[in-house]
Every structure is written in structure tokens, then in C-alpha cells.
Amino acid sequence: MIQYENVTKIFGSGDKSVTAVDNVNFEVEKGELVTLLGPSGCGKTTLLRLTNRLLSLTQGKIIVDDQNIMDINRVKLRQSMGYAIQEVGLFPNKTIYGNIAIVPRLLKWDEDRIRDRVDELLTMLQLEPDTFRDRYPVELSGGQQQRIGVARCLAADPKILLMDEPFGAIDPINRVEIQDEFLRVQGKLKKTIIFVTHDLQEAIKMGDKIAIFQEGQLIQYDTPETILTNPKNEYIADFVGTDRGLKVLGLRKAKDVMVENPANLIQASTKASDALKFLQDKKLEHGTVVEKEKPIGYLTSANLEETEAPIKEIAEAYPKLITPYDNLKDVMSVMLMYDIRVLCVVDEDNNMAGTISLEDIQKSIMKIYSGTGEDKH
């Protein structure tokens, strides 16, 4: 756990002094990934660099696992935290092995242990150890170098990682890939991570929590969803953008809005005429046909008119079955792509779990915009 107490950093003195970090208080729980977000010059990088004493505090305290960082030897402190930067900073005179081995060697691990660790990390980051171990950084692509940067900061298995825009220097496509990979790795490792970024999308995607800064002050510290749905003030509402509703859709899962016991279920054994009557009576446009808990397709009134065929044959298959963990953005894309207003959610066994409609999604967006910190419509 990392605790920031009244942390202040002032550069320079007298008239020329600049307050880069202004009385910041917050805590990062163990195993949590917190993104520090804000425009350049807001103090997020300064705060990160205060944490491993690359910069010295002007005022306040930083406490890491109940120990004041000022009571820990500077070099020891840094060795105990992983550190990755945007420029990566791989040493060009060292091989990939030599680069990853930096901190383990500082900690005097024996060479066999280092070798195993390097191979383990390369494998974890999906780089073939035999191919990459003895190469030099210049022989790697930008994306591969960033991965090595991540491997290097994980090398000695530190509990805490400090990352300053670690994926900032690669193109958007590779960035998404490495973000996904990193999240997968973090899911297993559960490190305590402070992650600086100026990219809102990245902050939302990576962060368990987001700390938003403005001119050195911590303005809001909350989960991504709360920040999007409930921005504390105009500044944050502006920062997260007028499309924050859409962004929340990327965070919300199908299970959050699906209807578990929908009223439009029709058993596959029902006769077409009865099914038509059922839809007309309930004023439904869309019926979901199920057979033994499994959804087999959907029907509309138009499908059912003037036919006596078994509805099992008339029902049209869903273009895609949704899982409870699909995010609403993806669900909505499917709806728009196939021009269909209702989709079916299924569990791991492909059993019916509920339905989700465009209206349900719309309602969830409406709720977001009715929150505080309203933007201009």
C-alpha cells in the first residue's frame, strides 16, 4: 500500500518557484492499479518520481507498506520498485538478457536464477526466449522494446511498479495489444501499480482507480465508472469529454443491464398462431424462442403471419450470442451492425441468461447524463 500525505513539491524558490504537486492526499491499495491522469504539467509525473525519490519532497510524507520512504536508502528503495518510462531507456550496449537482468544483478541473484527469471518474463510477454535473449535493443521493434521495458521493471518481482506512460511511444494498434497483454499479466501478478498517462482511454482501460490532476492538485480520485458517471466538477466533465456516456458503455458489462426474466420468451413447441397471438397481446415486437433453456432464435409478428410451420423453423438465429461479460459498447455495435434491437445473453453453458435491448442500453446512458457536473447540450 502507498499512502500520500500532504505531499507537496515546489521547484525553485522565491518568485520563480513553481508548485508542481500541491498538498496531495490519497492511498493506493495493495494489488490495485491506479492511473494518474491529467494534461502535461499537472504534476502526475512529478508525483511518480517523488515516490521512488528521484525527486525529493518539499513537504508531506509518502508511506510505502507502513514505512516512510525517507527512512529507506534511496537506491534500495528504487530497487524495490519496478520503474518503466515512456522512452523505455533500454541500454543499447546490453543484450535483452543484460537489460532485464539489471535489478536482479544489483540484488546479487545468482546467474542461474536470473536466467530462469528472464526466460519466464520473456515467455510471459509473448517473446520467444531463445530468439530474443541475446539480441540487442536496436534489433527490436518499438513494441517489442516496450515489452522488454515492462519485463525489466518486473524482473526482481517488486511489489510496486511505477510506470510513466509505459506504452506512450508506440502506435495505437500495438498499444492496444500491449495494454491487453499487460492487463492479463497484472490479473495474475496483482502488483500495486501507479501508472501515469495523459490518455483518458488508457486511464479508463487500465485503472482500477483514476486520480485526475490539475495544476498540481488532485481533483478527483475514484473508479473510472464513477469519474465518468459522476464527474466532480466542470473541469473533469470537460476532461472526460461530452462522449463520456459512450465511454461508460465500454466499462459496463451486459450483465449490468440485461433483463434476467424477460417477458418475451416463447417455447419452441408453441404453435405459430399462438405465438403471434402472444406477441400481439403483449404488444411485443420481438419474441425470443427457447428450447430447453437454450435460445435458438427470434421471431417478429411479420415472421408469424400466414404460416403454420413450426416456429422452430421460422425463428431466425441471433447473429451473435452475448456473454454477460461483454461490454455494452460491443453489444451496441452488434445491434447496429445487424439492425436488431434485442440480443440474447447466454452463460458459459450457452443457457439463456437474459435479454438485452437497445432501450436498456439507452436508459443506462440517460442515467449517466442526468448525474452532476452536467455538460452543455
Add this chain to the structure above:
Amino acid sequence: MDVWQFLADNKKRCLALTWEHIWIVSLALFIAILIGVPIGIVITRNKKVAQSVINTANVLITIPSIALFGILLPILSLIGHGLGKVPAITALVLYSQLPIIRNTYTAIQNVPSELVEAGRGLGMSRWRRLKEVEIPLAIPVIIAGLRTAAVMNIGIAAIAAYIGAGGLGVFIQEGISRVHQEMIVAGAILVSLLAILVDGTMALLERLITPKGVKIGRKQNQ
């Protein structure tokens, strides 16, 4: 004019003087490295100090060698070495300081800041960063400075014959006073050959000692 004949007739003396020349220059270079490289590294911590140190070395190198020998004469006479090899080597050490300090300073200064930043952040001590990152990356440029110093010293050492330091300058000095043209030219040729040889050797050393990862990078940039 039969320079070749002269060289052939005086084989032994040629070898002896060449050897003397080499060791004067080598010893001077060795001492100069011991002084100049650490100075070049230390001054990277403070820009102002660095500027004045480099300026001083700049002034030193503009003093004509004969004048410098003259200045050193009364000073070194105090320890009984006003003439001979001691003032010669002292002068060579002083002249070498500029290329060595300047190149070391520039090379360390030019190590990309993100590498220094990464090294600090990972918990490498200053000494460790120097040893494992900054010096290996700086070494080609440092060697280039040594190369300049070595070649320059070979020339200046020839003049040191006038203060009794020995070396190939003896042929030139003796040749002039005896109006012995073959002797003068033989001395000049040997000094030049030595300079070319040392220059080539240092170039080779520079290439050998450049870290492999850096070489691959250079090749890619071509």
C-alpha cells in the same frame, strides 16, 4: 640524397630512438588518461566547472611547445629535472588534456538522458551507471580523443629532443646542426610513419571496443 642508405646503415640507432620515442609518448599518454578521463567524468556534474576546466585545457594547448618547455624548465629544475624526459613527458601530459577531457566530457554528456533516468529509477548507483552504461557508451568517443592526443604527442615529442628528451627528434636536431639532410629526412619519415601506425592502431582499437549493440545500431542507420 640517400635516405634509405642512411636508414640501412643506422638500423640499430633507428630502432633505439623509435623505441625511446614510443615509450615517451606511451608513458605520457598513460599518465594523461589517468588524469584526463576522471576529470572529464567528474566535470559532467557541474556545467560551470566543466566550462572553466575545458577553457583551461584550451589555453594550455595553444602554448607553443618550445615555450612550454621554457616555462617548465625553472619549475622542474626545483626537483632537479629541468631538462630531459621529465619536462618532455610533463608537457605531453598537459597537451593531451584537452582532447581527452573534452571527448570524455562530451561523450558522457551525450549519453541519452532517458538511459540515465532509467538507470537511476531502477536503483543503479552512480558508480554502477558509469561502469555499466555511461562509460561503455562513451568509450568510442573517449578513444577518439586518445587517438588525437597520441598522434599530436608523437609530433611534439620530436621537438622535445631539443631539451634532451631523446627520441626520433634527435635525428632532426642533429641533422640540422650538422647540415646532414639524409638524417633530417630519415627522422621526419620515421616520426611520420610512427604517427600513421599509431593512428591506425587506435582506429582499430576504437572499432574493437565499441559495444556490439551500438555497432548494430550504427549499421542500421546507414
